Amino acid sequence: MASHEVLLAFVEAATQGSFSAAGRKLGKSQSTISAAIASLEIDLNLVLFDRSSRNPSLTPAGHVMLQRAEDILAANSRLAMTASQLSQGVEAKLTVAISDTYQSNRFEAALSAFEQRYPDLELECLIAECDDLVALVQRGRAHVAFAEMQEVYPPDLVSATVDERTEIALFVAQGHPLAQAAHIDKEVLQQHRELRLATIVNPYETRAQGRVWSAPSYLMLLEMAELGFGWAPLPRWLVGRFGTGVLQELKVRGWPKPVFVDALWSRLHPPGPAGSWLLGKMLD
Incomplete structure (x- = not known):
């Protein structure tokens, strides 16, 4: 040769x-x-x-x-x-876990730059929510996560707020009875099935009142809502991309709600050079 x-x-x-x-x-x-x-x-x-x-x-x-x-x-x-x-210690594989609440132009730009800098490094993206995201980072299954902000994190995690936010609103299928309701408050909502997020690691953190169906992902809740099974709190960007013309936003006091996003990583399993570089791009 x-x-x-x-x-x-x-x-x-x-x-x-x-x-x-x-x-x-x-x-x-x-x-x-x-x-x-x-x-x-x-x-x-x-x-x-x-x-x-x-x-x-x-x-x-x-x-x-x-x-x-x-x-x-x-x-x-x-x-x-x-x-x-x-x-030099660069990871052979980088796993990033991200919440569906987070649609980010910054993240997309960071991935494009990441691909140029580390073209042969394997990148794995996981979708999870809330406690499931925290558990993925704690177990070392994910090196970095971008999660809906929580008030308190376990002491083995480090968090930093990303300078972006999204919104969650209440949605139903256009043929659902709530879509034609003139006035909607908490009591009216409780008369109809709620489609709520329930994490895998902690599905019963809070008990809901009334009829409830649950799922560990917003995309699955969106599909349930499109089928008319109930009302659901969903990220507005997700509905805009996948539910336009099928779902209707409900006008309820206190909604939509802003959602801030934190970057998370473990003190015990800290990201290597590639993960740290990606974090730096997201937190600049």
């Missing part, structure tokens, strides 16, 4: 248009470049350059092999970069 140096000499000679220009670019003599390419042609049993003119030009086979050589050099570069990152 051709060495990195030989492939680089071939690619530069093809790109620069001459062996001498490739030598100047790589800090080598023209004869060294010529010898490297001749060796490569022998190994491949192919003629890569037409040398009949003053400046050699690629043969048809040379054009094909140039693409392959560039692919190999790019793969070698990614391999070296990944090895360097791992040797």
